[in-house]
Amino acid sequence: MRLEPIELQHIKILNNLPLCNLMATQQNLNFLPYLQLLLKDVVSTYCKEVRELGLKLLGVISESLGLEREYIENVLGDEQGGQHMAINYYPPCPEPDLTYGLPAHTDPNTLTILLLDHQVPGLQVLKDGKWIAVDPHPNALIVNIGDQLQALSNGKYKSLWHRAIVNSNEERISVASFFCPANDAVIAPAKKLTSEETPAIYRSFTYDEYYKRFWSRNLDEEKCLELFK
Numbered sequence: 001m002r003l004e005p006i007e008l009q010h011i012k013i014l015n016n017l018p019l020c021n022l023m024a025t026q027q028n029l030n031f032l033p034y035l036q037l038l039l040k041d042v043v044s045t046y047c048k049e050v051r052e053l054g055l056k057l058l059g060v061i062s063e064s065l066g067l068e069r070e071y072i073e074n075v076l077g078d079e080q081g082g083q084h085m086a087i088n089y090y091p092p093c094p095e096p097d098l099t100y101g102l103p104a105h106t107d108p109n110t111l112t113i114l115l116l117d118h119q120v121p122g123l124q125v126l127k128d129g130k131w132i133a134v135d136p137h138p139n140a141l142i143v144n145i146g147d148q149l150q151a152l153s154n155g156k157y158k159s160l161w162h163r164a165i166v167n168s169n170e171e172r173i174s175v176a177s178f179f180c181p182a183n184d185a186v187i188a189p190a191k192k193l194t195s196e197e198t199p200a201i202y203r204s205f206t207y208d209e210y211y212k213r214f215w216s217r218n219l220d221e222e223k224c225l226e227l228f229k
C-alpha cells in the first residue's frame with residue numbers, strides 16, 4: 001500500500017480525537033463531506049491493511065506463547081474485537097520542557113500499531129528506567145504491547161510505557177491504531193500459562209470493566225493492571 005501525503009492543515013481538525021468520536025459530534029458534521037473526500041479512501045485502506053497486520057501479529061504472539069494461533073483472536077470476542085484510530089496532532093510548543101504532547105502511559109488494549117511522522121521525532125519509550133527516543137524511520141511501523149496482552153500472557157509480554165514530547169519549532173502527527181477486545185470479552189491469563197508454580201497474576205475481568213477503570217485515573221499513574229491482581 002502506498003500512502004499519498006496529506007496536507008497537514010487538513011488533518012489538524014482531527015486534533016487527537018478518535019475518528020469515531022469526530023464523526024459523532026454535531027459540530028464536526030459540517031466537516032464531514034470535505035473530510036470524507038479527502039480521507040475516506042486512504043483511511044479505509046489503511047485501516048483494513050493495518051487490521052490484517054495486527055491480527056497476524058496477534059496470531060504470531062499467540063504461537064510464541066505456546067497457544068493456538070487463534071487463541072488471542074478468539075478471546076477478543078465478536079468479530080475479533082474492535083479497532084480504534086487516533087490521529088494525534090502536536091502543534092509546535094515554544095517551551096517544550098514545560099509540557100508533554102501525551103503523558104506517560106501504557107495502552108489499555110491488546111496492541112497498538114503506530115505510524116509516526118517521518119521527520120519529526122517525539123515518541124519516547126521507557127526502558128530500564130530511562131526514556132529512549134524512537135527516531136523517525138520512513139518505512140517502519142511501531143508496535144506497542146498493551147495491557148491486555150500482559151494480562152492474557154500472565155505477564156510474559158509486558159505493556160510498554162511510552163509518551164510523546166513536543167517540539168519548539170515543528171508540528172508533528174502520529175496515527176495510532178488500537179486493537180481492542182469487544183466490551184464483553186472476558187480477559188484472564190491463558191490457562192495453559194498458569195500452574196501451581198506460576199499462578200494467574202491477574203483476576204479475570206471484562207474489557208468494559210478494564211476500560212472504564214483505565215480512564216478513571218490519571219494516565220501516568222501506576223499500571224492499571226496492578227488494580228486487577
Ligand SMILES: O=C(O)CCC(=O)C(=O)O
Pocket residue numbers: 086088102107114116122123162163164173174176
Ligand atoms: O504520538 C506518538 O508518537 C504516540 C501516540 C500514542 O502513544 C497514542 O496515541 O496512544
